[in-house]
Amino acid sequence: MKRVRERMHARGGAAESGAAPAPSGPFRLYFPQLEREIPCEAGESLFHAARRHGVRIVGACGGRGTCASCMVRVGAGVLRPHEGRGPQGFEIELDEAGHPLNPRRWMRACRIGARSDCTVEIGARSLAPVVRAEVRIEEEAGFAPALDCSPAVRVHELDVPVPTLADDRADADRVLDACRDREDAPRTVAAASASELAAVLRADGGTPCRLRAWQRGEALIAFAPSGRRSLGLAVDLGTTNLAAFLVDLDAGRTLARLGVENPQTAWGADLMSRIDHAIGDPALADTLRTAACEAIDALAHDLCASVGQRARDIVDVAVCGNTAMHHLLLGLPVRQLGRAPFVAAVRDSLDLTARELGLAVAPGAWVHVAPNIGGFIGGDHVAALLATESLWRAGACALVMDIGTNTEISLIHRGRLWSASSPSGPALEGGHIGCGMRAAEGAIEQVGLEGGRLVVRTIGGGEAVGLCGSGVLDTVAALRRG
Amino acid sequence: MKRVRERMHARGGAAESGAAPAPSGPFRLYFPQLEREIPCEAGESLFHAARRHGVRIVGACGGRGTCASCMVRVGAGVLRPHEGRGPQGFEIELDEAGHPLNPRRWMRACRIGARSDCTVEIGARSLAPVVRAEVRIEEEAGFAPALDCSPAVRVHELDVPVPTLADDRADADRVLDACRDREDAPRTVAAASASELAAVLRADGGTPCRLRAWQRGEALIAFAPSGRRSLGLAVDLGTTNLAAFLVDLDAGRTLARLGVENPQTAWGADLMSRIDHAIGDPALADTLRTAACEAIDALAHDLCASVGQRARDIVDVAVCGNTAMHHLLLGLPVRQLGRAPFVAAVRDSLDLTARELGLAVAPGAWVHVAPNIGGFIGGDHVAALLATESLWRAGACALVMDIGTNTEISLIHRGRLWSASSPSGPALEGGHIGCGMRAAEGAIEQVGLEGGRLVVRTIGGGEAVGLCGSGVLDTVAALRRG
Structure with a gap:
């Protein structure tokens, strides 16, 4: 048995020029820890095969071979090296047949491919379990920020007459007329919610219909049978984790909370990797956008199910995230975020329709996206500042820190506020x-x-x-x- | 040779119970007039095969066999009857082998299927050529309505500085600041247009950028290099025909006009057929919606190409159509339009984003949809009333008629206005x-x-x-x- 790392690399090159036959694939990868079996194409790495089939292995660099976070051991199977650079000390050592020289040795999943069916063990620190949505700020840190409960949407309980040949007003007009005497009465019905209105109005047959209508600004945006609870969704779109909170908008109370790994980590754990991906390929930028929206939808679905409602009952959504997450979610360009002077495309807060963003909440609902401060200080830090305002307003000098994959710090002194940020996740x-x-x-x-x-x-x-x-x-x- | 119409029908029944083998298909249909060849599945009619592959045969009833507008002659090939009712006098007569008894005889394409490859001639009156967009009202009828040119969007010509480490304002802020001293200055940049802004700002490299920005309400909604013309699109979404007009919004001048058959006619020429289809199958309602949007996109593309611009240069869109077309375009429910008291879901005019509607014009553009009067008098008639207002305001009594697939009539007398409508297309x-x-x-x-x-x-x-x-x-x- 001879160490053949260099030779294996040479064989990889030879295969491309046609001198040696390419592995025929697809092969099966079996993950005993997860009781999952997935196919692996001949040309791809174990890491990418796993990601493609939803087997979650931590990949801090997105599978580019520049970190060492996707560690696996292959108990049975024949391997081949997968091209790419990497840090020292993680060379892949295989015998001539493609078996690892030391089967107890951990290898990076992004640097090996399969030449046969394989059994793969994922390192404990490379497993990516569902994460917690932390809320210790309220429960343990000993302060409850005093926040007013004045949601952007308000609810009306209405009695709407059925249409007749003598009263052939449109559905929207009958419901608007029923609101006429209320304070700040609505003036229109959002087009996206008119379908819902027609269905709710006709659910009962011929009798006058009692229903709930939610108003935002001048428009009615959602409808439901009488008595349905007003649900809002708050989302913290972090680089690594995505946390969501289901809120009862009438009572101002959090009903449930849940977190998942941000699925964009499949394209790199750090912001720069994802920005690079999005710049290089507009289709990939859209894939990143869709991945974030689908994760929000999944959280909304699970949260609503836990209180016996449906995601379509969510009538308002607020999202905060750092500037890059904000831009990727909204399909904004990120190229200028990746180079000096690191300017954002948009700094202001934005309100856009859930339908425009593609979220499966109430079709007429809006999504409020928190404003950014700068290219690398985003809406998540604005939210942290707002949540702690009662504390830092009380003192002469305060420091607000948000430690995460990126860390943002604000120094507040004599009524002025300075902010700065730095990537910290990859280091820590x-x-x-x-x-x-x-x-x-x-x-x-x-x-x-x-x-x-x-x-x-x-x-x-x-x-x-x-x-x-x-x-x-x-x-x-x-x-x-x- | 023996007349076997009844027997052929009997064989169709036998095939279903397994007594006779079903035709194996797919077969090829060749249309010599169009130089097109398409496949036809064993179970479908010639009409549906043609529609599915974009060969346009007139079908007033949408292929249900209740009219006689899809006439064809089959010169070579073996046929089978296709199930369905139909008016008298159009029986299909085939010999035992499946050949037409009289190959010169016209048959309804929706009532025959193929049992071999066939050569198909479409009747001259059943061909569906591209239609004209008529504008004789201005050119021949001797009156030009006096309309103000005050478009909903207005244009700014701006000089925007490049970002530096000392001036790291977001793109949106730099362009908003450049507008600051103007009357009714914009306050935000629409999220959908921020991508365009970033691209236009960086097209020139390092120099300060001169660009055009379009404002609607308080927001900037579109951006282009300096000097680009302001384009608007006006669409008449008729039951049968779809006409579009490309307008220079600065000059208030129509640049080009174009019409096509409404692709929804594939699901019936009359409104009730389409309403029935949409009620029966939500996926089909969405298909109808998409078909209308795609036709508008196609017209926008061709119109812009004719003046050397792109559909993405269209910064404002106005659409009018009857109430059913309006509802189908917006994905609103139509069930209540199909039965007394025929109420609309929404009567008011609506403004929604082009992105929400799925149109490929400027991503930040809005679509204005004209208001309806009632369940069967829609925005197209409102547009006709507005366009002729100077005429009917002048007299004591006037009648405004819009003759089409449906005909709407308004009687204006002593300052009051009565409107009524009736289907007329199928009769005429x-x-x-x-x-x-x-x-x-x-x-x-x-x-x-x-x-x-x-x-x-x-x-x-x-x-x-x-x-x-x-x-x-x-x-x-x-x-x-x-």
């Missing part, structure tokens, strides 16, 4: 740290000293499989103290 | 009249008496192939006079 979450990982199940998130010994706590409380950002900061603090 | 345009046809190439449209003899004039001036509505009226008048 595994891209270039041995055993580094995202804040997922099994990550060490707290490190302390007790009697001169390091004591660690993991997310979920189980065995440690890696170290996440807060764990790194805790470790540095503990080692300095110790 | 071929559904139940021998040699009747739509107002297309070869239709007799004028009939007069000269020295006791009838004299006819056809559309296009060539040989007569049928009689259209105005021809029928002229004939009745001439025969009464004679």
Whole structure:
């Protein structure tokens, strides 16, 4: 048995010129941990095959071979190297037949392809479980920001007469006339919601119909049978995680919360990777846009199901995210975000229809997208500033920090506010740290000293499989103290 | 050779119960007039095969077998009867092998299927050529309505500085700031147009950019290099024909006009057929909607190409149509239009974004849809009333008529206005009249008496192939006079 890394690379080149037959594929990849089996084409990496079929392996660089976060072990099967650069120390070593020289060795899934059916084990820190939607700010941090409950939509309970030959007013007119005496009465019915209106009006047969109508600005935008709850959806569209909150708009109360990994991470964990992808290929920019919308739809569906309603009952949506997420979601150009002076296409807040964005909520609902501050300080930081305003308004000098894949910091001093940002995720979450990982199940998130010994706590409380950002900061603090 | 009509029908029944083998298909249909060859599935009629592949045969009833407007002759090939009812006198007569008993005989394409490859001739009055967009009101009728030119969009010519590290305002802010001193300055940039803005701003490289921006209400909605003409599109969405007019919004001048058959006629020439289709199948309602939008897009493309511009240069769109066309275009429910008291879902005029409607004009453009009067008097009649207002305001009593597939009439007397409507197309345009046809190439449209003899004039001036509505009226008048 001989080490043949260079030769394997040479064979890859030879195959392209026709000297050696290409592997015939597709082969089957079996993931025992997930009880999933998927096909892998002859030309693709294990990482890309997995992503394409919904098997989620962490990939901080999006499969370009520049990090080491997609670690796998192949127990049975014949492999081939997959082209690409990569950091030192992760060479793939195969024997002449294509078997790993050391089957216990972890390899990067983006740097190997299959030459036969394979059994693949995903490293614990490379598994991408569903994430938590954190809300410790309210529950543990000891302050509840005083926010008014004045939703952008308000509800009317209405009695609408049935049409007759003597009263052949249009559906929209009968319902608008029923609102006539109310304060700030609506003046129109949104075209997108008129279908719903016709259906609700005729659900009961011949009797006068009692229904609920939701108003936004001058228009009625949604209709439902009498008594249906007013649902709103708040979305935090993070680079790595996407969190959504279902809100009762009448009571101003959060009903349910849920988080998932942002599916755009399949095209790179960091913003720059995704910007590069979107610039290079307009179709890919649209794929990224659609992926974000589908994830929001999935969260809306699951949240509504958990309270016995449907996503179509959501009558208002608010989304915040950093400037790149904001631009990708709205289909705005991102090229200028990727180079100095890093200007946004749009800074103001935007209101657009859910139908225009392609979300499966009430067809007449609007989506409010929070404003950006600059090219790398977005609406998520604006939301953080608004949520903490009562705190920082109270002091002479305050610092508001939002630590994530990117970290934004605002210094507030004597009524002025300065903001700055820097990527932090890749440094803290595994891209270039041995055993580094995202804040997922099994990550060490707290490190302390007790009697001169390091004591660690993991997310979920189980065995440690890696170290996440807060764990790194805790470790540095503990080692300095110790 | 024996007449086997009844037996052929019996065989059709037997085939369904498995006693006789079904024809194997697909077969080829060759249309020598059009130099087109298309496949025809074993189970479908020649009419539906033709429609499915874009071969346009007139079908007043949408292929249900209740009219006789889809006449064809089959010169070579073996046929089978296709199920369905039909008017008397159009039985299909085939010999035992499936050959027509008289190959010179015209048959309804919706009532025959193929049992072999066939050569098909379409009757001259059943050919569906591209139609004219008529504008004789201005050019011949001797009056030019006095209309103000005050378009809903207005244009700004702007100089916008390039971004630098010292001036990192967002694209939208730099262009809004450049408008700041103008009257009714815009306050936002429409999200849908921000992509265009980024591209136009960066087309020149590093120099300050001179561009055109179009404003609607408080928002900038479109951007183009300096000097580009302001284009508007006006669409008359008729039941049978769809006419579009390209307008120079700065000069208030029509640049080009074009008409096509409304592609929805494939689902029936009359409104009720299409309403029935849309009620029965939501997917079909969406297909009808998309067909109308695609036809508008095609007209916009061809019109813009004729003046050397692109459809994306159209910054405003206005559409009028009868209430059913209006509802089908907007995806509104039509069930209540098909039964007493025939109420519309929406009567008011509507403004929605071109993107929401799916039109390929400037992404930030809006579409103004004219208001309806009632369930069967729509925005097309409102447009006719507006266009003739200077005439009927002048007299004590006036009648405004819009004769088409449906005819709308308004009586204006002492400042009051009464409107009524009735379907007229099927009666006048071929559904139940021998040699009747739509107002297309070869239709007799004028009939007069000269020295006791009838004299006819056809559309296009060539040989007569049928009689259209105005021809029928002229004939009745001439025969009464004679």
